[in-house]
Amino acid sequence: MRFLTGRRSKWAVLLVWAALAMSVASLARHANDVTDNNIAEFTPAAADSSKVRELLAKETSGQDMPAVVVYVRDSGITPADRARAEHDLPGVRPIPSADGRALLAVQPVNGADDGTAYDTLTAIRQRVGKDVPDGLKVAVTGPAAFYVDGADAFLDADLTLLLVTLAAVAVFLLLIYRSPVLWLLPLLAACLATGVSQGLVYLLVQGTGLVVTGMGLGILTALVFGAGTDYALLLIARYREELRAQGDRHLAMATALRATLPVLAASAATVLLGVCCLLVADMRSSASLAPVAAVGVVCAFAAMTTLLPALLLVFGRWIFWPLVPRIGSVAREGLWSRAGTLVSRRPRAVWAVTVLGLTALCAGLAGARIGIPGTEAYTSPPESIVGQRLLSDHFPGGMSAPIEVIAESGHAARIARTPGVARIVSATPYGDRTRFRVAPTDPPESERAEQTVLRLREIPGALVGGQSAQQLDTALAQQRDLRLVVPLALAVILVVLVLLLRSILAPLLLVATVVLSFGTALGAGWLIFDRILGLPALGFDAILLGFVFLVALGVDYNIFLVHRVREEVSRTGDHRRGVLSGLAHTGPVITGAGLVLAATFTALTVLPLVWAVEFGLIVAVGVLIDTFLVRSVLVPALLLDIGERVWWPSRPGGERARPRPARTLVR
Known part of the structure; x- marks a missing residue:
C-alpha cells in the first residue's frame, strides 16, 4: 500500500498511467479496424451449416456469398425495368416472378475475411439505388447483404454508444457526490481504463489472432464503465469514512485500500471468472467475448485501485467540496440505516414478502416466446430485411436462400x-x-x-x-450453451464466495438470491419487451449474456454488503448490530453503483439489434432489482433471521477487530 499511497510514489503511479495512455490507450482508435463481423463469428463452429459454408467457400475461392437484388413494380415489371436490371448487373440474367411484378438477380460476392464482401456489396447498393424510377422498388438482400447490415449495426452505433455511456455515468456521479469536481476523477479513471483495454485488445488481435466482434467492443465499453464505477464508489466511500477518523489523507487512503482491496479483488475475480465461463460456448461470438471482457475487468480493477487513489491524494480533501469530511464528523443517518431498522423488526416477514413479490415477477415469463426470427432481428429493418420481405411476397419461399x-x-x-x-x-x-x-x-x-x-x-x-440450416444450428447451439454455461458460472461464483466469506451456508444463500434475481429480471424484462416495446421474442444471446453479466456483476453487491457485514460482526461481536452497520455503510454505495451500472447497460439499447436491446435492459432491470430489493432488503432480512448460523462453519464474531489508527493532524 505504501507505494500506491505514498507522498512521492503517488506521482510515479500517475506517470505510469500517463505512459499507458500515450502508448496503449492511444491505440484504442484502431480497435474497430480489427473487429471481425463475418457471419462465421456469429454461428456455431462445429455445426453442419458451418462446415458446408467453409467447404463451399474453399471450393469456390470465396465466391459463394451471393447478393440478391430484387426489383418490384406493383403495376407490373416493364421492359424498361428489365433493361435497368440487366444494366445494373452485367452478365446476370434477371428472373421474373410468376405474378409479373418482380425481378430477381443474383450476383456472387467474394466472402473473404478481408473486407471485400463489405466493399463489393456497398458498391452494388450504390449502383442499383441510383436514380430509381418512380414506382419501382429496389432492394439488395441475400447472405452478403445480411452480413453487411450486421456489421453496420455495430459500426454505426459505436460512437453513439460511447457518448451515451459517458453522459449517463457523468450525470449519476454528479448526483451521487453532489460535488462539482469529485465526479470527474472516477470518470477520468474509467475513460483511461476503457482506452487502455481497447488498446490491449487491439494488440492482442495483432499479436495472437484473437477474434473480436463489434458486439464485443460495445459490451467492453459498458463493462469497463459499469464495473469500474462500482469499484470507484466503494473505494471513495471508504476513503471518506477514513478521512473522518484521521487527518493524514495518505494514511486514510492506505487504510481504505487495505480494507477494500480484498473486496474489490474478489469482485473483479468473480466477474473475470464468470465471463471466462463463456469460453466453453459453442457460439463463436459468445466464446470470443470472454477474453475481451476479461481484459476490460482487469483494466477497470487496476485503474480504480491504483490510478484513482493517486488522483484523490493529489487533489486532497477539498475535492469533496462542498461536503468535505472533517475529523470527528459523523455521517448523517441515511435511508439504508433507517431501512435496516425497519427490516430488523420483522425480518422473516420481510424476506418472505420480498421472495413472494420477486417470484410473482418471474411468472411474467409464462408464455414467453424464445428465439428471434432473422427477419425480426432489428429494431428498424435494414435493406436486407426489406428485400427479403419483397422476395417472399413475389417468389417461392426458398427462392432467394x-x-x-x-x-x-x-x-x-x-x-x-x-x-x-x-x-x-x-x-x-x-x-x-x-x-x-x-x-x-x-x-x-x-x-x-x-x-x-x-x-x-x-x-x-x-x-x-444454407440460411435455414444456419438459423436452426444457431438456435440449437445457443440452447446448449445455456445448459452448459449457466451451471458452470454458478459453480464458479459459489467457490469465490466460499473462499471470500470462509463460510458455506452464506454463499449458498447468496447464490440462491442471484438465481431468483435473474429470474425476476427475465420475467420483468419480458413484460417490458412484449407489452411495451412490442419485441418479437426473447433472444437466446440476450438470455445467456444477460445471465453471465447480471449474475457476475450482481454478486459484486453481495460481496460489498456481506464482506462489510462480516467485518462489522468481527469488530463488534454482535451479529445483529453488524448486519445493520454493514447495510448502513454499503447501502448508499450499492444504490449509487446500481444506478450507474444500470445506466451503462441501458446505453446498449442504442444498438439497432433486438437481442442487444434485450440484453442491455435485462442487465439494467436486474441490477435495479438487486440494488433496491435483493441486496438491500432480502439479504439483510435473511442474515438477521438466520442469525450467526449463516457464517457456519466459521465464527466472525470471535475474530479480533482491527484497531483504527490514531488520529493525526490534517494533511
Missing part, C-alpha cells in the same frame, strides 16, 4: 421427394460428392423450412447448410 445439400449423387431422388422440398435448383459434382441447391417450399426463416432441414439431415452422409 436455397438449402445447400452435399451428398452422394445417388441421393438425388430422395432429396427431391423430401417433404418441404419444392425442387432441386442445381446439382454440381463436388469431388466424390454432389452439391445440391434445393429450393424449399417455405420461407428461409420459417419453422417449416427448419423442419425440412432436419428431414434432409436424415439422409446418410448428407451435410446440410
